[in-house]
Amino acid sequence: MSLLTKLQTIYGEIANLKADSEVKYKSIRYSYLSDAKLTKELHNSFAKHGLIMYPERVDIIRDEGIPKSVGRSIAIKVIFKLVDTETGEQLPIEVIGEGIDSGDKGYYKAMTGARKYALRLAFLLSTSDDPDMISSDELSDKLSDNDNVKPETKQNKPVRKEVKQENPEKDTWTMQEIFKVITPELKQAFSEMRVPRQKILHLFKYYKGNQQAILNYLKGGK
Numbered sequence: 191m192s193l194l195t196k197l198q199t200i201y202g203e204i205a206n207l208k209a210d211s212e213v214k215y216k217s218i219r220y221s222y223l224s225d226a227k228l229t230k231e232l233h234n235s236f237a238k239h240g241l242i243m244y245p246e247r248v249d250i251i252r253d254e255g256i257p258k259s260v261g262r263s264i265a266i267k268v269i270f271k272l273v274d275t276e277t278g279e280q281l282p283i284e285v286i287g288e289g290i291d292s293g294d295k296g297y298y299k300a301m302t303g304a305r306k307y308a309l310r311l312a313f314l315l316s317t318s319d320d321p322d323m324i325s326s327d328e329l330s331d332k333l334s335d336n337d338n339v340k341p342e343t344k345q346n347k348p349v350r351k352e353v354k355q356e357n358p359e360k361d362t363w364t365m366q367e368i369f370k371v372i373t374p375e376l377k378q379a380f381s382e383m384r385v386p387r388q389k390i391l392h393l394f395k396y397y398k399g400n401q402q403a404i405l406n407y408l409k410g411g412k
Contacts, residue, residue, distance in 0.1 A: 197313070204315070261296065267285075
């Protein structure tokens with residue numbers, strides 16, 4: 191049996207593999223397939239059909255030090271080799287993995303993400319945690335939209351101030367509310383540091399919307 195035929199057989203064996211975990215945070219809710227379940231199911235199929243997969247090459251794309259409160263931002267490009275131990279046939283799978291961690295786990299997170307999505311690509315696995323639904327994409331789009339906003343005028347400036355002063359010590363926020371009041375300086379800081387959506391929501395809640403305090407925090411101040 192060829193490697194491609196074995197892959198086709200495994201497609202049928204894991205066709206009903208479903209998301210088994212869920213993320214809930216205020217209005218954010220999505221399901222995802224855990225790495226543990228994905229690895230376990232495919233490990234059994236690999237052993238049954240004589241397949242192995244290993245990282246043949248790892249290239250560091252990004253390793254940026256950002257404020258200690260956020261950690262390091264890591265991006266790697268990995269080429270995995272899917273090998274049929276019976277025939278020697280090989281199939282390369284190239285993916286990108288990213289990870290952000292305040293400790294020493296950035297590379298582990300990046301590698302885990304790369305392996306997880308390499309398996310998904312190879313076996314056409316589909317779950318609810320579509321990356322297009324993840325906060326970072328929405329944040330990027332919204333922040334980009336803000337770049338096209340016309341400069342403040344006497345006509346629209348009071349409106350913006352009114353929104354900010356509605357709840358000067360607001361302790362609950364939505365991303366839609368944040369997009370309306372975020373300052374260019376803070377927007378740029380979030381973008382440069384690649385701060386995820388959940389972190390932004392947490393910062394606005396913790397500092398009750400005080401954007402200068404958030405900036406000081408991101409820059410390592412008090």
